[in-house]
Amino acid sequence: MIINADLHIHGRYSMATSKNMSPVTMAPQAKLKGLDLVATGDALHQKWLNIIEETTEETSDGIFSLKDGTIPEGSEDVPETLDDTDLCKFILTTEVEDIKRVHHVIIFPSLESVHALRSKLNGNMDADGRPKIRMKGDEIMDAAHEEGCIIGPSHAFTPWTSIYKEYDSVYDCYGRKPDFLELGLSADTDMADRIEELQDITFLTNSDAHSPWPHRLGREFNEMELKEFTFNGVKDSILNGNIHSNYGFDPRLGKYHKTACSKCYRKYEISEAIKLNWRCPCGGKIKKGVDYRIYELSKWDEPHHPPERPPYIHILPLAEIISSTYCKGVTTVFVQKIWKELVYKFGNEINVLIQTPLEEIEAVDPKLSKVIKAFRTNTLHIESGGGGKYGEIMFEQDTLDSYF
Numbered sequence: 542m543i544i545n546a547d548l549h550i551h552g553r554y555s556m557a558t559s560k561n562m563s564p565v566t567m568a569p570q571a572k573l574k575g576l577d578l579v580a581t582g583d584a585l586h587q588k589w590l591n592i593i594e595e596t597t598e599e600t601s602d603g604i605f606s607l608k609d610g611t612i613p614e615g616s617e618d619v620p621e622t623l624d625d626t627d628l629c630k631f632i633l634t635t636e637v638e639d640i641k642r643v644h645h646v647i648i649f650p651s652l653e654s655v656h657a658l659r660s661k662l663n664g665n666m667d668a669d670g671r672p673k674i675r676m677k678g679d680e681i682m683d684a685a686h687e688e689g690c691i692i693g694p695s696h697a698f699t700p701w702t703s704i705y706k707e708y709d710s711v712y713d714c715y716g717r718k719p720d721f722l723e724l725g726l727s728a729d730t731d732m733a734d735r736i737e738e739l740q741d742i743t744f745l746t747n748s749d750a751h752s753p754w755p756h757r758l759g760r761e762f763n764e765m766e767l768k769e770f771t772f773n774g775v776k777d778s779i780l781n782g783n784i785h786s787n788y789g790f791d792p793r794l795g796k797y798h799k800t801a802c803s804k805c806y807r808k809y810e811i812s813e814a815i816k817l818n819w820r821c822p823c824g825g826k827i828k829k830g831v832d833y834r835i836y837e838l839s840k841w842d843e844p845h846h847p848p849e850r851p852p853y854i855h856i857l858p859l860a861e862i863i864s865s866t867y868c869k870g871v872t873t874v875f876v877q878k879i880w881k882e883l884v885y886k887f888g889n890e891i892n893v894l895i896q897t898p899l900e901e902i903e904a905v906d907p908k909l910s911k912v913i914k915a916f917r918t919n920t921l922h923i924e925s926g927g928g929g930k931y932g933e934i935m936f937e938q939d940t941l942d943s944y945f
């Protein structure tokens with residue numbers, strides 16, 4: 542069985558997370574995105590766990606489905622064509638911050654293991670959806686493994702809270718190989734496979750979404766082969782490298798791709814940043830870009846993909862393609878109208894982005910079909926992100942003219 546899974550999101554009790562975040566909104570939205578499985582996120586947080594337990598039920602080992610009748614009748618965000626029984630399912634996950642401010646993703650086999658880990662980890666589990674744990678990475682890994690969980694670093698190369706901002710090797714953090722490594726939005730497989738120690742580690746591509754809408758949820762995901770649709774199926778697929786493809790951003794679109802100021806977002810060459818002692822004249826801190834961090838860690842100038850490494854397929858949220866196509870000033874309502882028209886017609890967003898024949902998209906929206914073509918042929922212009930600001934799709938006027 543092949544599924545699309547997004548294994549890292551946050552619930553509504555995490556900082557800066559949409560109050561709309563709930564299994565009831567996520568299950569249909571994730572399905573419209575093209576996902577079969579989505580993380581619950583924040584499972585260690587008692588209030589969020591209550592919501593999960595109230596709205597979902599375990600339908601196979603470690604896999605949860607929305608309870609019948611949970612979605613209000615006539616909900617505007619759910620098309621009539623979407624079958625209740627075929628909504629996206631959930632797996633219990635959390636992200637934690639360790640004592641060194643390094644983030645880790647943990648995936649749980651059961652509710653029991655969530656409760657057991659809650660009592661083992663040292664920290665206030667209910668202060669934030671992503672708890673701060675007063676333990677080191679290896680101690681958290683030990684506790685997680687004792688409860689049958691799998692664990693690996695989140696957004697491994699970012700400058701504030703990742704494993705590689707703190708250590709030069711994942712082994713310095715865990716003392717052994719992590720179960721997986723999450724690439725984060727600012728890196729892809731071509732970049733990470735320049736680092737020798739990652740050759741035998743499975744890469745995950747997850748959204749880290751803070752809102753249930755499809756420009757966030759599933760903006761990165763994993764196409765995985767499962768022997769069975771259970772926690773063990775997911776675990777085996779990750780540990781044995783049965784990921785078919787990683788889907789994710791062009792890393793230039795990530796928030797931390799280039800070295801830049803975290804306040805005014807001005808980009809810097811490394812030599813310049815060092816000369817300024819990582820302080821921007823505006824008063825902000827200059828943060829090292831993921832591209833440069835990977836260069837520092839790399840053994841090779843070019844990617845050395847191990848034979849089992851799956852392809853990495855670049856995707857973009859369709860809503861962003863729509864708003865870029867219709868340029869500045871378009872309203873969210875307008876973007877949503879077109880998004881719904883396409884997604885409801887062609888089944889889900891991934892289809893529209895990757896599979897639906899261009900002629901069929903053209904029949905609905907000729908302007909957009911040209912931009913989707915440019916996206917599929919990898920000829921969109923991208924202005925890199927950095928310092929906490931996402932990269933942007935850019936249309937020069939003449940490029941735009943050549944599209945239309």
Ligand SMILES: [Zn+2]
Nearest residue numbers: 636644695702
């Ligand atoms: Zn994080």
Ligand SMILES: [Zn+2]
Nearest residue numbers: 802805821823
């Ligand atoms: Zn600045």
